[in-house]
Amino acid sequence: MxxxxxxxxxxxxxxxxxxxxxxxxxxxxxxxxxxxxxxxxxxxxxxxxxxxxxxxxxxxxxxxxxxxxxxxxxxxxxxxxxxxxxxxxxTPPAGSILNTHAQELMLVEVLRNHPLSGQGNPWHLADELLKLFEALQLGPGEKLSMESIPTAFSNEAANIQLLWQAWQTQLDTEKATTRANLYSNGLSNALFLEQQxxxxxxxxxxxxxxxxxxxxxxxxxxxxxxxxxxxxxxxxxxxxxxxxxxxxxxxEKDELGTLLNSVYADDRQVLKDRAKGYRKKPSPLVGRISIFKAGDAEQEARAIDIQARQWLLDGHQYIAIVTEDRRLARRISALLRRANIDAQDSAGWPLSTTTAAGTLERWLETVESDFNHLPMIDVLKSGFLSSPEFSKEAVYHLQLDIIEREGVPHNVQAYRQALTNRTAAPGGKRSAIVEQTYTLLDHLEHAAAPLLHVMSRSALDPESMIDALRESLVRLGLWHGYDLDSAGQRIQQELQDMQQALNHLDLKLDWFEFRSWLGRALETHNFRPALENSPIRIMRFDQSRLGRYDGVIIAGADNQHLPGSQHRQIFFNEAARYELGLQTWEIERQQCFSQYRRLLQAAPQILISYTGESGDSPALPSSWIDLLETFHDYTSEQSIENQDLHQMLTLESAQIESPYPANNPEPAMQPRPAMPLELVPKQISASSHQQLIDCPYHFFAARGLRLREREQIAEILGKREFGSLIHRCLQAFHSNLDDLDGPFAQTVTEDNRANATQMLESISLQVFEPELETNFEHRGWWQLWQGLLPGYIDWQIKRAETWTVSDVEKEYRRPIGNTSTQLMGKIDRIDQQSAGFGLIDYKTGTIATPAKVESGEAVQLLTYALLIEETLETVYLGFDARKGVKTESKVDQEVLAQLLPAVEARLVSMLTAIEHGHTLPAWGDDSSCRFCEIAGLCRKPTWHSDGIP
Ligand code: SF4
CATH class of the missing domain: 3.40.50 (Rossmann fold)
Structure with missing residues (x-):
């Protein structure tokens, strides 16, 4: 001893x-x-x-x-x-103390000049390194030193040592220190304590x-x-x-404590033997601890909501809901709020997930993307802007009439021009709403000006960037909106802390680096709504270790969350961490167990819940819960499974009623309407043909009822997308476009490769340049295309050995069977050889697989082949950052000869059936439904099973 x-x-x-x-x-x-x-x-x-x-x-x-x-x-x-x-x-500090923002900034600066910086996101790396430096400073053995490299350190550790030295030198230069240094000095000296x-x-x-x-x-x-x-x-x-x-x-004298000690005893005796001594006695678990196994996550959340409310009705005043599953925590919170109970969420959630931060992000995207309508409309409808410039009428006028009807996707000047055009139209006059819309646009432009100024600079001190951001938010009215919102106030505080972090630091950042820093600050700082007196607290396990409650719910007690799994560490494996005295996963597991073990006796009533499924796979309870249940089964006939909750879940009286009672809607059925003759489209494009095959109801709604405004907008907006810019470059390279250089008049060969490349580069610059000026995001596209362009020239040289370009971006039409509908399609490129044609579709996104094309499921290229007689082959030409420029899903003449008659016959038969009043059922599969624009109309998730034939 x-x-x-x-x-x-x-x-x-x-x-x-x-x-x-x-x-x-x-x-x-x-x-x-x-x-x-x-x-x-x-x-x-x-x-x-x-x-x-x-x-x-x-x-x-x-x-x-x-x-x-x-x-x-x-x-x-x-x-x-x-x-x-x-x-x-x-402890007296040896220099000014840097807050976490300042430390991250300085370390990122150090990392820029270090080989480790190539290992990923520098902000994430800085965050991990700061934790590691502190852990190494507080750990045992050889400390990080400015002179020598600890012998226990590997090459990886030696690198860290070098970084730490650079970091300390930077701190000395700035005459600054960190809270970790202060803490470490306090632990080793504590002179003040020696004197008391x-x-x-x-x-x-x-x-x-x-x-x-x-x-x-x-x-x-x-x-x-x-x-x-x-x-x-x-x-x-x-x-x-x-x-x-x-x-x-x-x-241990407590009966329950003694039993739990036996359940979790760390000895060699098997569980069944340990349980022997507890048979024939009434189990202290019964009535004290119960377990609820839910069928899915929603059922678990609802059961917890009911249990918490039941305990409140029983007079409990201090209820803890302890979980490591943040999604479950938020769902429980939302359910309790329906019953007017605001649970205090002690763990909080990342600031970045709040509506206030979301609105800030959308505003920055608006400015970066030249007022793209999607983020801009989100900001305008966010509820944070209350100034008179943002009248509802003006916002809706801008969205419906200018963006959707006039098809203007971005750019304030273009919105204004469209407004002017509309009012200049016959009968058009400048109404109050139009005036309000002009004011709204002026206001947006004025608010964006400070940000546009800093974005245009290659590098700037971050203080000016924060000033510009703040000024922009003040002008927009978002800053005032934040004054009235607790998460908004936290963002204001965070920006203030970031500003403070910059005192005495001589740093320059470009806009992208500043954005990363801001994003990281919002992601790594939590928001906790202030609700000090709530009877229900939601918390993590480590936040429960000093509490005593009237009731405890251990929620999400499956093996993924309790104790969870080992975090991926950037530096050092478990063995190295153990040797260096850093906290290991085993220690974390032990800590979590002691917290869990204490919770089992932290209240007179304990409910443990878990979900038996996780996604598509069955989930297991935590091994600690499994052990408890098995031990109990050996000792008692009485189950500790909470049947009451299962029953209460089925009771209407246990549910929170809506304050607006209304009859429940009838269960929805799978829609399968007939299309009135006058609505049958007069033409069918390759994409509508695909729609008809994928889901006839989608075809009915989009083409028959013409509920496709959004789709039209998407098409208009698509013109500015990456793929369309490339289409335009290649169109000018192979044909004559008035406003662009080109075409390249010769056959592209190895001999004229340099000239061909130069021509395509010059065209590309003309196509991309206007976009680069107005849209921040397009710079990435430009770089991508620059990387792909030589690959295209390679491909074209090879292609030109057997094919010549005949036509580009050309529209074709033809009647289809005896129907009143015409088939039409605009083909990206038609190549020719003596025997016939080769059809090419340029693709920058997903490409249909050969199996889908050859089975007649993917019909785009087949539709084109139906339009051009003597088609010898169809191919997709893919432009992909990873794969380069490559032909894919080629279909040759032999396969086409079999496929085309069948595809045509199917189309004729479907169109004839539609004309004869046959119904168009909604039968989209998951891949079609995922991106379906009219999913809200078809309401597939609510279909009553009887409605499915
Ligand atoms: S959601 Fe699916 S089933 Fe419904 S219309 Fe769209 S594609 Fe068809």
Whole structure:
């Protein structure tokens, strides 16, 4: 046995370790111990400090101190803090302290000149490195040093050492320090504590400590100035044991605690044998712990919602919902809100997922994409803009009349021009709405101006960028909208912190780097709505370790979330982490288990829930839950499965009613209307032909009812898409277009390759240049096309050996059977040889597979072949960043000879059937439905099964 608790209360020193039985409230144990230890000095407790891992339970701790203190006089102290804040506050800094934003910025700057920067996103790398530097600083063994490379380090570690040295040099140059340095210095020196001999410190809630933290703790335990409260399953228990601290016996007396200790005993006895001693007794689990297995995630969320509300009705005032499944947490929150219960979500969620951050992102996209209508309309309808410039009428006029009807996809000047054209039309006059729409556009342009200015600069100090962003948001009115929204206020705060981070830093960023920095700030900082007094708290496991509740729900207790899986570490594998004294996955697992184990006794009633399915695959419960259930099955006939909840889920009285009662809609049926003769289209293009094959109802709605405004817009917008720009370049290269260079009049061969390339480059520049000026995103396309262009010339040289270009971008038509419909198609390129034609379709996106083409399922190229007699082959020419320029899904003459008559006969028969009043059923498969524009009309997910023939 090492040194131990020889000190006594009489000598004014503290007993080093106290055990907290799982069944007891840790804060109450601390308060009782502290008031007893300090009885002689009460009510004076200003020499006492209580250190907790976080301050979430500090209010309850103060309340317990006040209520348990029975002696006269108001308590003076104690101080309640975290170890880190306590030391940081008492350690003089050696330079100005950088906040996390500033540290990331500086480290990204260091990484720019280092080989490691090639390993991925520099912001992510910086984030991981900062954590790693701190962990290595607090770990055991050889510390990172400015002189030598630790012998335990591999090449990878040596690289990190070099980075750390560069980082420290940068800090020295900037006369700055980090909170991690301050904390590390505080742990090793703590001079202020050395001078306060009567200071006494209580540690509570720590599961595991870094080596330097443990050293600090042991120093003051040995002096009798500190006391720590631990539970047997915490990894800290082993750390103290290994440090030679004698630990108290775990004499569990509680019946449930004894049983749970047997369930999770770490011994060689098999579970069944361990369970023997508990047979024939009423199980303490029954009525105390129950398990709910849900069929799907929605059912689990609804069951938890019902259980939480039931407990509230039973008078419970403090309910914890503990889960690592953030999606489930948000769903539960939403369900409770339907019942007017605002649960306090202690874990919060990334700021980037809030509507406020989403609107900011859409505004930046609006400016970057030259006022593209999609992000712009989202901003205008966000609900954050309340200034008179954004009247609803003006927004709808802009969307419906200018963007949709006039087909203007982006550019403020183009929107204005379309407005002018409309009012100049016969009968058109400038109404109040038109005037409001002009004002709206002026306002948008004015708000974007500061951002456009900084975006146009190659590199700028980030302070000016934040100023410009703020100014833009103020002008837009979004800043004012943020004043009234708690997530918006957090964004304002974050921008302020980012600005502060830049004090004294001499950095230059381009717009892309600034965007990454901003995006990272919103992603890595959480938002927690302030709801201090809610009776229901949703939290992670580590946030539950000091709580005591009336009811606990351990939710999402499947093996993917409890204990979850090992995070992917960028640096060092598990073995190296263990050697370097860094936190390993095994330690994390032990911490999670001790938190879970404590929760099982943290309330008189516990519900554990999990979902039996995850996506398409069955999910397993956590092995800890499995063990509990199996052990119980060995000991008792009574199930601990929560049947009540299953039953309540079926009860209407357990559901929250809508405040707007209405009859439930009739179950929807699979639509299969007939098309009135006058609605049958007079022409059918390759894409409508495809639509008819994929889903006749889609064809009916889009082509018959002409519900295809969105599609038309998409087509108009598509003209500016990457594929269309390439089409235009190649059209000019092979034919005469007035406004562009070209065509290249000779056959392209190896001999004239340079001239051909030069010509295509010159055409491409003319096509892309106007787009580059107005649209930020197009710069990436330009680079992509520059990379693909030589591949096209290679392909063309080969192609020209057997084919000559006959026509490009040409439209063809012909009647189809005896129907009243014409078949039509615009073919990208028709090549010729003596025996016939080769049809080419340029593709920058997904290409139909050969199997789909040859089975007649993908009909685009076959439709073209129906239009051109003597077609010898059809091919897709793919333009792909990865694969280069390549022909795909080629169909030759022999296959065409078999396929075309069948495809034509099918089309004639379908059109004839439509003309004769046959119905058009909705039968789209998943791939068609995923992108279907009229899915809202067909409502496939709501179809009643009887409606499906
Ligand atoms: S959602 Fe699917 S089934 Fe419904 S119309 Fe669209 S493609 Fe057809």
């Amino acid at each position: 090492g040194w131990q608790a020889r000190q006594t209360k009489a000598s004014g020193t503290l007993k080093p370790v106290r055990l907290i039985p799982y069944g007891e409230d840790p804060l109450a144990v601390l308060v009782d111990t502290l008031l007893t230890d300090q009885a002689s000095r009460l009510p004076q407790l200003d020499h006492v400090t209580i250190l907790l891992p976080d301050l979430a339970e500090s209010q309850r701790l103060r309340h317990l101190l006040l209520t348990h203190h029975k002696k006269p006089g108001a308590l003076l102290g104690p101080q309640i803090s975290t170890l880190r804040s306590y030391l940081e506050a008492n 001999k009567d200071k006494q410190i209580y540690f509570l809630g720590y599961d595991w400590l870094h080596h330097a933290e443990l050293d600090f703790l042991l120093r003051y335990l040995k002096k009798g100035q500190a006391q720590i409260f631990v539970s047997p399953d915490q990894p800290l228990w082993s750390q103290l044991h290994q440090a030679g601290i004698s630990l108290p016996e775990n004499n």
